Every structure is written in structure tokens, then in C-alpha cells.
Amino acid sequence: MRNVILSMLCILTYISVNSQNTLSGKIINKENQEGLEQVSIYFPQMEKGGITDSDGRYKIEALPTGTYKIVASYIGFQTFSSNITIVKGSNTLEISLLPSAIEMEEVIVSTPFHKLQRENVMKVEFAKISALKTQGAPTLVEGIGTIPGVDVVSTGVGIGKPVIRGLTSNRVLVYTQGIRLENQQFGAEHGLGVNEAGIESVEVIKGPASLLYGSDAMGGVLYLNPEKFAVPNSTEGDINLNYNSNTQGISSGAGIRTSGERFKYLLRLATNNHVDYLGGDGNRVTNSRFNEKDLKAGLGYQATSFKSEFRYNYNQSNIGIPEEVGLQTTSRTPDLPYQKLDNHILSSNTKIFFNNSNLDITLGYIGNNRKEFEDHHHEEDEEDHEEEEEDHEEEGDEEAALDMKLNTFNYNLLYHLPKSGKFETVVGLQGIYQTNKNFGEEILIPDATTQDMGFLGTTHFHLNQNNDFQVGLRYDHRQIDSEAYGISGEEGYIAPLKRNFNSINGAFGYKNNFSEQFTGRINVATGFRAPNLAELTSYGTHEGTNRFEIGNSDLKNEQNLQVDLSLEFQNEHYEFFINGFHNSIRDYIFIAPSGTFMDETPVYNYLQQDATLYGGEIGFHLHPHPYDWLHIESSYQTVFGELQTGDPLPLIPANKLTNTLRVEFNNAQGWLLSSNAFVSLNTTFKQGKVSTFETVTPGYSLLNAGLGGDIKFLKKSMNITLSANNLLDKKYIAHLSRLKSEGILNMGRSVVVGLNILL
Template identity: 35%
Template sequence: MLRKLLLLLSLFLFVSLKAQVIIEVKDSSETTPLKNVQIFVVELDQILYTNSSGKALFSPGKISEYQLRISASGYEGKVITYKEGNLIKINLLQSHIDLHEVTLSGTTSQRQDQNPFHIESRKISELSLHAPINMGEILAKIPGVYQSSLGNGISKPVIRGMQGMRIVSLVNGLRIEGQQWGGDHGMGMAELGIGSVEVIKGPSSLLYGADALGGVIYYNDAPFASAKSYDIQLQSLFNSNTMGTVNRAILKTSGQKWRLMVAGSYANHADFKLPNKLFAKNSRFDESVLKAAFSFNAKRSVHHFRYTYNRTITGIPGHTHDSIVDFSSFQVPDQKRKYELPAQFFSNHYFSNENKWYFKNNELIALFGLTSNQLIEYDEKVTIPSLSMTLNNLLYTIKWSKKWGKHLKSVSGIQGMAQTNRNATNASDTLIPNSNTIDNGVFSTWIFEQSKWNFQGGVRYDIRSLNSLHSFNDNTSLARIYDGLNISIGSIYKSPNLLVKQAVSTGFRAPHLTELLSNGFHHGALRFEIGDINLKPERASQFDVTLEYSKEHLVFIFNPFVNYIQNYIYLQPIDSMVEGIKVFEYRQQNQVLFYGTDIGFHYHPHFAHKLHWESSFSFVNAYSGEDSSISLIPQPRLSNTLRLDLNIGKIVKFKDLALTHVFCLPQNNVAYNESQSFAYNLVDFSGTFEYVKKSRISLNVGVKNLLNQQYIDHLSRLKNISMYAPSRTFFISLQWLLNSVNN
């Protein structure tokens, strides 16, 4: 009897060990084991960490192969494929600089140096060294990306001179729609739970359909907790300029086959302070965010359910109905916090269900989503809104990936959206009519990789149906069909020290209802707008080159581009006023050429291993053969950051110091009736301390606009009322992290 029990126990242990795979990670010398290496198993949506021996246990299921993404601080990341065996040996090459994160926004998840289309991938933590106040400020740290803001509460991303409806935003693959045609409508996206952001610059219709003419912003949630563990994260941030606070809480827990995350945050800011010690009247805002995600994996599949609720109340600085505007009336001696009219109330709901099935050499992804955006604006009356619009969207994406051998892969699919816009009957004004929009697209792209070369090419066809449901501004109900065929071709050549990318891509954007039918006040944007029902779709063609030279301690990137747009739609200020508000007309240029470059430089000197010097220069310009009518072109920008990794101390560590200098050159290339902008300098400084024992406590303190520079950015919506940006700001951020990892 005892012999049988021992035999059964031995058999059980054999089966258990066989079902688990040991991952062993060492440095390139194969002698030093690496601790705390992160291993992300894509097909299981699972994170593992190596122990002090450089080992981690991995339990594969029924899937024929697994993709493992390996990353460790100070080492070059890797993506490997596991098919069989009980031991995986991985050696990581020491690297002082690794700019090639794995991107998710491309056709397939791959490192940046394996994708011919230039994608900027950044961790939110790296972009938040100096406590940015909104997501727009975070994105503006990326070369070629800027923000167009209306105070602190309303901010929109600008990519290579384009914004609004020409930029498509996604979170975990779900397209975000939020009345982005309005200059005074925010993004509806908060930092809570976001781990990284990727930016595709230029036309991206092949992947994301109509509208992605200027680029794509792709937000990725931070990973779940590692298997059989939990994470608790609490953070509080204080901003001296707005006397504002931000409080966040995140709970993550994971089993072997399931993962859960719940989070919440609340931000509250009073009117911001100006360099002249006055305050920007009605620039206050507060934001509440709730977030939840659940994921589980079956034998051959992974399933995600995600939900986010975002509610923002923001004042509208510079809003007026006066026929004669006194700019000084918008700068007041008292700082206030409680909202007063005029004010906007934004509510956003985002829900998505993503499902991935894995077969031999095949992968099927189906994503279904629902988004709802409600915008209510109260102007003069508390009981009657001046605007009240609800935008609902049903979205789907179905992608099939197929490996046709060792070197060839295809990704094909369909994608679409059904959108409804409805105005509340009790609103006093209507900016756009009730409408229905239906998008559908089909695409296919092929990837060939061999030795030092990588080629990608694809084609996509989109069709959009746009219908207004009633007459509007003396126009009968509108019914239009727009369609577009787009291509994308790119290649990579890679040698040990040189990376060369070149890509050609096209895109199209149908005119929006506000461009076709507007005829009235848009007080939040300080404009009276007149549309044109005869506008044609915009069509873009971009040529983009990336040259990257790298050595052990140095990386240099040169990324010039040319974007040729036909039928470019723009707002032209005319020499007319209505009740003290400037009149703008939507017009169309036959052809416009956007051109420019992003230059990046990262140096990690051998003689000072703790020092990092990151520098970037971004320049964009626009040329029209007809006249100088392209407005809101960003100022050329030079940014330098010095970061010193100290790590002094044992239990309490002085972790790092960071100094950033931004120099924006003057913008003299302006449109008719658009004013020029002066050059300005900004200096930010911060330091981080850490207490590490069973839990980790981080303290980040610093100052923004250290020199108290008086400046107005060329893209600021407050430029019309001559209002400066916020003055010197001190900040302090305290974060507590507790995790329990079951090795």
C-alpha cells in the first residue's frame, strides 16, 4: 500500500513539474543571474518576475506557442517565442539606453526597431517627472506632440500641427469619441491606471480607418498584478499654483488564470495663478474617475472586460457675451474653487470586451466596445443648459493573424462604428443637429522579415454614411456617403549601429457636421463659426524617414517627414464681429504641404554612469500655394532633460534628480488675422526619494516654471484674451506601493 502511494506521489510530482517551465535569466556572460526581470506572457496576459536566482516558473496551457516579452532595467529587452521544453534560458545584453519598447498600437505587437512605421512609445511614469496637471501636458513631453489648451481643465493633443478630428485616440484598442471637433472640449482621458502611451505620427488609416489623418494616440493600461499576488497603490499630489490636489487608489489582484483591477481618483483645482500674482478667472476644474478591469484565460484564449467612468466639471476662462471685451476682467485678485457659470460638465463611459483565440500559426482577435459622451454647458442660467449633447458609439474590430512560414505573416480584418448624436430638447442652443454616422472598413497587411530587412505593406477600404435627422441652419436634412482607399508601405534596414526606416502612408477624413452646417456662436472657443455644405473629404499622403544611430552610450534619431493634404479644411478668421466675437468661416484649400522633423538625442556618458542627457528638437511648418491660411502651427521646440540616478542610501534612498529646460522659438509664420508668438524658456526641476522595506514609499518634490516666465504658447486658446500661462508652481507627490508576490 505504501509503495503504491509513493508511486502515485512520484507520478503527481512528475506531471506537475512537466506542466511547469523554468525560465532562467542571466546576463550576457551567462554567469550572473538577474533578479526582478519582468516576463510578460502575451497569450496568458500574465506577468512573472525572476527571483534572486534569476528564475521564474511558467505554466503553459494548450496553446502551441507563447510570446514572452523580457524587460529589465539596464538591459536590452527581448521578445522570444516558446514552443516546447521544460527550461528556457535567456541572456540579456547590458544596455545603458534602450529606446525600443514593445508597441501594441501597430499591426502586431513588436519592438519599435522591428516596425517600419515610426511609433513613439513612452511610459507614463517617465513623462510625469514634473507632475503634469492633465493628460495633454503629459503627451506634450513627446517629440512632435503638443497641446492646445483652454486653461488647465481643457487640453487637446496636437501631432505635427494637426488636432481635433484629425487625431484618433484609443485606449486598449477601443476608439474614444468625445465631440473632439470643439476647441473647448477636453479629451476625457485621465492618467489613472494608464501604464504607457504610443503615438503614431501621420496618416494611420490602414490600422484605424477614417479620421486618423494627423496621427493616433494609443493608451495602454498598466499590467495586472503578477500571478498569485496583489498590488495596492495609493498616491496623493499637491499643486501650489492651483492649490489643487489629486488622490488615486489602485488595487490589483491575480490568480493563476484570472486578473482583477479596480481604481479610482479625484482631482480638484482652483483658478490658476498668473505671473502677475492675479488669477485666471473661472479656470478651475475637478475630475472624478472610476476604473475596473477583469481578465481570464481559458485553454486557448484570453478574455478582457474593461470599464472606465470619467466625469469632469470645468470652468471656461475668457467666456463672454459682451460686445466690447475688456481682457483685464478675466484676471482677478481672488482665487476661487467652487464652480460658477459658465461651466461645462463632461461625462464619459468606456466599456470594452476583447477576446483573443490562439491556434497553430493563427490568432483571432475580436474587440467590441461601447462609449458614451455627454456634454452639458451652462451659460447664464443654472436651470437651462445652453448646450446638451450625448454622443453614443458602438464599435467593433475583428482581426485575423496568420503565419505563412518563418518569414511571412499577414493581418486582415474588419472594423466599424455606429454613432448617434442627440441634442437635449431643453437646451437653448444647438451647435450640430441630431445625426447618425456609420463607419465600416476592411483591411489587410503583410509583413516579411529576413535577416537585416523588414517589409510591411497593406491596403484598406473605408466607407462612411453621414445623416442629419432634421433641417438645420436653413439647410435641409443631410445624407452623404464618403469612401476612401488607402495604402501603407514601409521597410527597415537594421545593422548593429544603424537603423533605417522609410514609410509611405495615405489617409482620408470626411468633413464633420460642424464643418458642413455651423452657423452660430461657439462661446467656449470664443468664435462665431460658419460652415460650408460643399466641403469635400480630405486626403493625405505622407513620406516618413527615420535614421537611428546607436552606440553603447549614445542614440541619435533623425525623423523628417512630408505630409501632402488635398482639400484641407480650415477655419479662416474674417474681418467681421458678431456681438464682440470674431467670425470664422470653414474653408478648403486645394493642397497643403506639412513638413518638418523630429530630432532625438540620448547620451549616457561612460565617465558618469549615473547621468542621462535626453534632448529633442521638433519643427513643423505648412505651405499652401494659395495664401498663408494655415493657422495654429506649433512653435519650434527644443527640449533638454538631465537626469541623475543617485540611489544613495539603503532603507531611505535619494533616488534621482531631474532638470528640464524647454525653449520654444518664436512663431512668425502665421495665417491672415493670426497674431505672432514670442519665444519663451521654461525650467522644471524635481527630485525623488524612496523608502523601501516590505512596502515602497516614494516622495517626489519639485518646481515647474522655476524662473516664473511670462509666456503665452502659440496654441493656447487663451491667447485671444492675452492671458499668460500659469506662474511658478511647486508640487509634492507621495506614493505608497505594497505588493505580495508568490514565487
């Protein structure tokens, strides 16, 4: 007991001594030497910082000793990034920022070294959710689909999954609140399950990220960054409202954030409610309606050498599964068939700072309850539809045909070793423990337990100002144990399964700054994916896809090797990039028709064969002097995928060209603080390289436009946006629409009005 007390006293003494360490200084405009107000200065690793006052001065207190990266950023100026060594007592740092028309850079957190994108060896796409929302997308995943190299496979508007360079579902890992999102993502008719409220930005790793994240990250990672807590000794709040003319959709929300010296809190509520969407022909797609409720809460504590935060997210959604263009109604209650999804995400992140090193511990729990309600007595005439809808409303929450409960525990321990010269090294341990249980009359996958464990190490070597290297190695083990379902020898029986999968993966990257404006990157990485339960054990009709699926219990790991090349040129008024990739996948798992039928339903088998994907993105951004308010942007993306036999892979996005004209004005005085407007033409080309059970998709072009601005009214800051998608009400069907086989159109013209009030 005495030893425990002495240890506690030592810790308290250490914290007390370090709490006296401060950093202060002044941030000025390099051109006129004047102090800059409202500049954000921030330690990414500690997630601690401050804001400059009217004279450009700042002071950050209670800092641990050691060497840390510090970032200073302000709109209209080049972002400052440097390492600083904090010693005991008072520390000072004077910073000069150079005016720049280049958009403000952000710290990338999906990679372990917390660097700006220009400093990263790995190319990572970054986008603020607020910027994506101005484009009028009805859901988070639709907005993410506008990032070059990213597409969306969708079932109507309410159900969508990201596609990164031709790979999706279990080949793309989604991270939210710092933990991997597990919500039966193998299901193609199952959406992302995350609301945009309380998400600040998104990062996309396009390529194998198994070194950092293990199995299922062989195609890439979608990393959702939650909103930050308020700066110390401040309180912030906001109310927002959006209306979509096409779906008569109403999205509303409110949030509050408050922080003291040590404790921090946040709370956010949001709702989302849409009727059936209108296609370009003016008809509503029956039962494409959906509604959603979302709650996010956070609690943080920050001392000198220790910080911890807890976050909780509850998302409840009811999503109609569209099958036809039938009864025209503006009902907001999903009809049969529909999904009811309840998602609980609880996470904690703790960082302990030692002298020049730190330990990062992330723990998480995800509880996903997926229910599907089906119409077993579907009639075609409208009278029966109306009677059925009335019965559905009277019955309320009837017995679910499919009822699955997935519980997942995550752990992620990363230790940032003390910096050794020009080396930064991270070692870690990651894993999950997952159980799946069935409670409905139908099953997609049997009751099962999945366990993952992975060990990793990665090093960043900063040779000199122009050359950086990054290398890493990882070992993973996955064990899947599933229970038997049904009676042996009878129809529908699924045998028990116990499989172990192992993989060793590595990555190597090199970045070279050929000049101050020109940067080149090359990355070579391997990735893997263990087959999921659906691929291993399926035996039955999959209602969402109208096919009888037969799994293969002998499937092996998918293993891939991808080479990425990236060239970027950037000066104050012109930016250009070109990215290329070649992805070789051994034992690629795919599903294909057998040519036979079971209960009048076509039979599909899970097979394996080597596959190759290749392609890339190219784009430029022009903001000419002296018209810095004018932005001309263009990007083109392409991806090709084929099996070893030469047959095309399914769900490969069509080539896409996007051209945008954008204007932005900032006004520090008066009631109009800033304003912007854009017009874009998105051209999707014909997709003629299709798999055996797909059809050719014609090309189409969509015209979009929008405007918005920040205004000050009654001493409150307000942001108003107006955007219109598919302005010409084009009739089209996207190649990645799961409703394409039914000839159902994508969304027609939609006008979205948004209002956000800062309290």
C-alpha cells in the first residue's frame, strides 16, 4: 500500500512540475510585420492549443517536456509546421506567416505521425464535411463520393457504400471516433450507418493500409474525424437546418461544446427525414424514403502529461428498400421491405506523455442491431398496396424476418518511441473480439465469433529537407468460429466452421521534393483480407439481391500488392496533380452465377481467381493572380479491373470528368463576412467493360450549382447555402446503382437550402 501511495505522489509531483511549462509568443504577417488575430496554434499529438489575441499573441500552458510538432494555421496564409522542444519553465516561439492563396492545410491523423499532407510520404485525400455539404448531397456517403478516386455503390438514396478505386464493402475499412466501424459491412444493401452531424472532416487512404489497420484495409481506408472540443475556457453552440426539395427532406440539428482548463464536454443531436425521391422522369421511387436520429456526446480531460476522452454515438435509422416505381406517395414511414438499424459506438482515447515519447491507447465498443422486415404476400395492384400500408402502420414493429446483433470490442495501442536523430518510430498492438447472433427466422450469416490480433512497427526517416522515407512491417492473425445452423442433411443446413488466417504485410514509401513547388511520391504496399462469414458460409436466398448464394468454406486470404505514384506541382496560383496505381490481387473473391436455379432463384457461387486493377486520377486547380477569388478546377479519374481470365470485375466505376468554376470573397467588415458560388459539370462516361451479370451503362452529364456565405445578424454569425444538383433534371442510371437491373432512375433535380447559426 505504501508503494502505491508513493507512486501516486510521484505522478502528482511530475504533473505539478510539468504544469509550469508554458509556450508563448507572437504570430505576425511576414509582409507587413503586423500581428494576426484568431490564428489557430496547435499541438496535434496533444490535441492542445490556443488562439491568438488582437495583437497576435498567444500562450499555451501546462505542457509536457519533450519534442512535439506544432502547427499554426489561418485562412489566407500558408500553414506553419515545425518541431519544437519544450523544456522546463517558459518557452517562446515567434512565427511569421506568409500570405497565400493556397487553401489552408490540415494535419493528417489517419497516419500515425500527425503531419501536414505536404510532409506525408503517403498520399491522403482530405475534405472538410462543411465543404462537401455545400454541394447538396443528401447523405454523408454521397458527399464523400465527390472526392477524386472515390465512388458510391447505392440502393436508392438512403443506402450507400464507398468505393475506392474499384474496391468496396469488406475491402474498404471505415474508421470513426478513432475505432474501426463494424456494422455488417459485407452486405451490399447495407449503408454506412454514420450521420454527418458531429463529423468535422474525412480522410481517404486510396490503397493498401493493412500495415496500419490490418485485415479489410486492403482497398483503402475512410477515416472520419469527429468534431474537436472547444478551446479552453470557452463555450460554443450552433443550430442547423437543411431542406431538400426532391425528397422533401428535412435535416436538423443542434450542438454545444464547452471547455474549462481541464474538463471538456460536447453534445450534438440530429435528425434526418426524407420521402421517396423523384427520378428525372418526375416519378417517385417507391419506398426509397428513410429517416434517422443521431446523438453524439463527448467528455474529455486534459492534464499536463495525460489526456483522455470518451465519445458515444447512437444512431437509429429506418430505411426503405426500394424495388419498383409504383404507388406515388409522400409518406415518411418506410413500407415493407425496410431496415431498422440501431448502432451504438462507445470509444475512449487516452494519451500519456513521457519525456519525448508517448503512449496512445484507444478502446472501443460497437453494438449493431440490424433488423429487416419483409413483405411475404406482395400484390401488384394499388388497392392491396394501400391496405398493406395501413396494416403495416397498425401492426407497428412486427416480427423481423432478419434480426442480427453484432457486438465488437476494439483495442489499439500505439507507442511513439523517443525520436532518435531523424527517425520517428511507432510500434503497436491492435485487434478486435466480435460476436454475431441471429434472432430472426432468416439468417444471412450464422452465429459466430471473430478474433483479430496484429503487431506493427513503422518508421519515418527524414533524411533532409527534400527526402523522406517510410517503412513498416506487420503480422496479423484472425480466427473465425461459426456455429452450425439447421439440421444436418436437411435443406439450408450450414456446417460449423473454424478457420485461422495469418498474414505478414509491409509498406515502403519515398517522398522527394524536387523543388519548393514540385513533389513526387512512390509507395509500395501489401494488404490482405480474410474471407468474411457470408463468403464462407452462405447458403440461401439473399432477399436484398434476389439470388441464392452458396459460400465456400475453403476460401483463402486475399493478398494484394499495390504500387502508387504521385506527382504534384503547387505554387501560389496553380496546382496540378497526377496519381497512378497498379493493384495485383491474389485469390480475389467474387460471386458469379452458376447457371442453375434454386426455388426459381438464380444460384450464385463464391469463387477465387487472381485479379488486377489499375488506373488513377489527374487534376488541376487554377486561381490566377490578381484574381485570387477565382478558382477553376478540373479532375479526371479512371479505374480498370479484370480477372486473370480477362473477364471484367463487377462494380467497377465508370470514368469520370469533373469541371468546376468557383468564386470566393472574404470581407472582414460589414454584415457580409464571406461569400462563395460555384457551377460544376460532372461527366460520367459510358461503362462498357462489365462482368457477366452486369449490363453496359450509357454516359451522362450532370450540371450542379450553388452559392452561400457567412453573414452577421443581431450579433450572431450565420452561414447560408443554396445548392442545386442535376439542374437539368437529367434522366440517368449510375453504373453502381443496385436499382439499375430494375431500370430505376437515379435522383432528378434537387435544390437544397441550408442554414447554420452560431450561438
